[in-house]
């Protein structure tokens with residue numbers, strides 16, 4: 001048995017690392033248990049050059065653009081996580097084997113990587129406001145100081161424009177990343193039609209991104225190489241793995257891998273905690289002991305650990321995931337125009353549709369230009385002969401804007417996950433069933449119509465609406481929600497697991513529902529809140545002891 | 547170019563297929579040898595698990611009658627977009643795109659909007675005609691022995 005006089009943190013993603021920082025800074029020993037897969041294959045083969053330079057000069061580019069096993073050449077329906085290029089595929093490695101899911105209605109993505117899903121996230125980093133949090137048991141004031149400190153730590157860039165209030169104020173905001181030609185053209189039109197747009201409830205603004213426009217520590221400002229979906233060379237985009245490396249500078253922080261945490265058990269009358277984990281390479285089972293446990297294994301991973309530990313197999317718990325629609329549009333004013341080569345691959349600008357007569361809930365969208373994911377992927381979407389399709393898409397590419405629309409998601413009896421005990425000695429399986437009620441789907445469709453109507457006014461003509469399937473947003477939450485009501489399989493508003501005195505949850509599992517805005521900055525702020533709460537509790541106990 | 551497959555060179559069946567698809571896509575007669583090798587490896591990695599009889603029939607049909615490829619491709623794009631022949635075309639397109647010598651072919655060419663619209667119209671019309679012809683070939687191709 002390995003002992004720590006401090007806290008065990010499960011996971012190394014955006015949430016886990018955010019929870020660990022205040023603990024470590026308070027001098028509390030932290031043992032981070034993680035499966036911790038890394039990319040040991042592609043990072044070294046991508047030269048530090050821009051997309052255009054690589055395309056024109058690197059004979060080995062097929063390795064990272066297509067993948068050594070052609071894993072970057074997708075067939076069939078539009079997949080989940082189109083940005084998960086071959087160098088990012090390690091994010092999903094082993095998940096199906098070690099944490100299997102049974103579902104025909106939910107395209108869930110889980111990660112057992114160092115840094116979790118954040119190793120490939122799109123870095124949209126926005127705050128929830130009191131409207132978003134209206135049915136949470138906490139308010140913006142509870143999160144505000146943590147939004148501020150997380151933003152200072154990870155570096156967030158953005159502008160004081162129409163979305164500033166909606167995305168949340170932050171004193172350390174870096175200037176926004178440069179717009180590419182397409183983004184600039186659309187935002188320029190918005191400026192001229194602002195009053196009409198706002199009357200429709202539509203607000204546009206520069207992207208709020210966890211990507212640096214100025215150097216921060218060892219991380220460098222965005223180089224505009226347009227290789228953000230492939231490489232992290234300059235570290236402009238925040239990845240939680242960088243935070244793990246930062247934490248490792250502290251002598252009382254230990255990062256232990258590859259450990260798959262299976263269950264916990266409280267000891268010493270609720271004074272301590274034992275954690276059982278599988279060493280995934282040797283197959284050995286080990287036990288770790290600590291004073292507190294913070295679980296941030298991802299919304300689904302955390303649900304697994306909680307349900308298994310509390311022996312609540314076959315008990316349904318809720319799940320929420322932002323419904324997601326992609327809309328490729330043609331921005332007519334850019335047709336045939338030359339575009340700047342200097343650009344990044346992340347979202348160019350954000351869009352918010354405020355609640356109104358056609359939509360009772362807020363909708364959040366991000367707009368992307370298209371280039372570094374290569375032409376062949378969009379040719380596949382057109383019902384044209386491939387030779388003609390390729391020429392058509394080449395003509396259109398510079399005017400392509402892809403809107404990714406996210407809707408709010410609330411729990412419902414039709415959205416559930418259940419842990420089933422393995423009968424064959426293999427890993428337990430999480431069964432997920434997800435279906436939104438029809439009236440909710442209708443409401444979402446009608447909100448999308450309003451948004452697309454506004455986009456037509458900006459010269460963007462939608463080609464088709466693509467629904468990549470439930471779960472495709474890769475924004476998950478709500479499996480063990482925080483609530484003020486004393487119910488089992490929930491947490492307190494401080495994220496302490498009910499029925500335990502030492503276990504805290506610090507990831508999407510605790511969010512009772514998902515507002516339309518991207519969730520991860522909130523996950524980090526809330527996780528830091530949990531870390532501070534635990535460190536204060538331990539400090540207080542320490543004070544009492546002495 | 548050193549490693550180019552010449553028209554006259556003896557080739558294997560899958561090389562022949564690769565050559566046919568690459569020439570059709572690039573509208574060029576010279577195809578880098580790397581592209582054909584990569585295409586072959588890709589076919590093994592992605593389609594190695596076996597294909598159904600109809601899928602194979604379409605591939606056989608176009609290999610024996612190279613002139614039919616544009617028409618059948620157009621018809622399959624509408625009738626059976628997920629068929630093996632189309633998948634092989636996309637694979638070859640991906641392979642060709644990820645080669646430095648083809649970068650110009652895959653880069654948008656700025657032009658006055660009227661020219662772009664004219665090009666798009668021409669491409670649309672030619673796709674339509676090809677699809678019509680392809681639909682006539684379709685019943686024969688799917689039963690190709």
Ligand SMILES: Cc1cc2nc3c(=O)[nH]c(=O)nc-3n(C[C@H](O)[C@H](O)[C@H](O)COP(=O)(O)OP(=O)(O)OC[C@H]3O[C@@H](n4cnc5c(N)ncnc54)[C@H](O)[C@@H]3O)c2cc1C
Nearest residue numbers: 011012013014015112116117122123124261298301518520
């Ligand atoms: C392509 C893509 C784009 C995205 N874009 C955005 C965006 O722009 N903005 C945004 O807000 N969000 C985005 N997201 C979502 C975002 O990545 C996630 O919300 C966020 O990373 C979740 O972080 P987490 O730490 O809570 O969980 P995860 O990232 O899931 O981390 C879980 C961690 O726990 C570990 N773990 C799991 N189970 C166990 C176990 N049993 N034992 C030990 N360790 C375990 C894993 O190894 C991992 O380190 C995107 C996601 C993807 C994939």
